[in-house]
Amino acid sequence: MTQQTTTKPAPTTDYTALISSLAKDARAAQMRLARMSDIEKAAALRSAAHALRAQKADILAANEKDMAAGRESGLTDALLDRLKLDEDRLEGIASAVEAVAGLPDPVGEVLSTDKRPNGLELSRVRVPVGVIGIIYESRPNVTIDAAVLCVRAGNAAILRGGSEAVHSNRALHAALAEGMAEKGVPEAAVQLMPTQEREAVGAMLKASGEIDMIVPRGGKGLVERVQNDARVPVLAHLDGICHTYIDASADPEMAREVAVNAKMRRTGICGAMETLLIDSDFANGEEVVSAILDAGCEVVGNEAAQALDSRISAAQASDWDTEYLEPKLSVAVVGGLDDALEHIARHSSGHTDVVISSDDKVTERFLNEVDSAIVMVNASSQFADGGEFGLGAEIGIATGRLHARGPVALEGLTTYKWQVRGTGQTRP
Known part of the structure; x- marks a missing residue:
């Protein structure tokens, strides 16, 4: 009773x-x-x-x-x-x-x-x-x-x-x-x-x-x-505006699987990816965004991102600073690591940001230069959780x-x- x-x-x-x-x-x-x-x-x-x-x-x-x-x-x-x-x-x-x-x-x-x-x-x-x-x-x-x-x-x-x-x-x-x-x-x-x-x-x-x-x-x-x-x-x-940057050297299968999971596993949690950044030299960007779209996600993007798939509509300026908490994602094609770091510095809420790359120099720069509470390499941002960190539980994510x-x-x-x-x- x-x-x-x-x-x-x-x-x-x-x-x-x-x-x-x-x-x-x-x-x-x-x-x-x-x-x-x-x-x-x-x-x-x-x-x-x-x-x-x-x-x-x-x-x-x-x-x-x-x-x-x-x-x-x-x-x-x-x-x-x-x-x-x-x-x-x-x-x-x-x-x-x-x-x-x-x-x-x-x-x-x-x-x-x-x-x-x-x-x-x-x-x-x-x-x-x-x-x-x-x-x-x-x-x-x-x-x-x-x-x-x-x-x-x-x-x-x-x-x-x-x-x-x-x-x-x-x-x-x-x-x-x-x-x-x-x-x-x-x-x-x-x-x-x-x-x-x-x-x-x-x-x-x-x-x-x-x-x-x-x-x-x-x-x-x-x-x-x-x-x-x-x-x-x-x-x-405040917000969980979490980014994932796919570097030119990223493994295509890993990039696709991590990006889909980061956005679509649970869209309503603060560790869900809200912005995907794709290096313009990454050859498999179409496959990644297609997989996210096929999973039932609405996608908006910059002009270069729109060229990847006809289903991507134009992003508004406010999209880069929005925590959607729903099946919606902003995508930007960027001109390399420096552009990605600049975008994250301008729009990240300091919660969790991720790089997918097989280049150690890229990953070390990302880890050292991104000023967020959690910075990850080759893993879904959905791992931003006290239980997953071995802490048993969490009272929140402090940024x-x-x-x-x-x-x-x-x-x-x-x-x-x-x-x-x-x-x-x-x-x-």
Whole structure:
């Protein structure tokens, strides 16, 4: 039977008081988490995975409510795909929880040590960030991914999911809370916001001193709002405008297979390729774009790209800066590596960019000169995922340059403190 988790009743106007109450409870729970051992936290997550499987029927029924409402409200196919849960996806979520449970606990890791000439012994040690607020849209799996990563790294989480997934999020949270509580994790370690009102999000963003970090996952509008309004540190990315550049030396079969997968495996994820760059000296460009078109993708391109296939229509200037998240792709034929690097520097969102080449000089230049969080050689950009990187799961892909970059998992949810051990030293 699904445990009915308790939530505080949402006030009609005083959202600041609501967030303060949630944050106060989260802080107390986080202090209890800090006293739990690695073994205890791992056991709690394994218990949560068991509860997710045991409550599969309830979770999928709740998700179907959200899917029905989404279809009725006209959600796009890409958004419906993000929202959808089925047995395979739910098993993937539960398996990811177990994978996080099996990862080494980063808390307490000694990053560096030093002994000063005066005898002081210095250590930098990983510690939890504290209370983390996660604001996200559409994807109910984020409820679990974010929660378990926070708990594994000793943090408390306040989750605010999108209204599209409200029933799914509640069912997932109920199972998670029940499973972890059986192993001693306090309920307030992971709290689901009891209201969908936008004003509550505004209160979260202004809760400086109560919430230690905000992580937004969602569309450009959500992330921009968070970054513009937050008075709390933000760990975020905007768009996933991911490029794949096919060099003249690329193996034709590899280029075709990687390009099709990068775009069409799942078009609605942030690691999906949105722009394909083809070297003008690559002899098999027609085959690559034909395979993408045949897979059901709309393609727009520059004049040289249009010459590759009559089905390619003219790209507008805005296309090069658009994250489609659907079966649509921009293609440009470029005059070599320098042109490709220039295009990527101008239009990339700093998420993931790929080169397909058999020339080591080209690949090394690409790796060194493309300033993105993830840079790949001869592999699909769809691998831009914390699970695929061996991180168990991820809370998001950070495209900034501070604190954490790329898939944010356990280490990205920690900070460090200095521990100084002396023997009575005084400073002259």
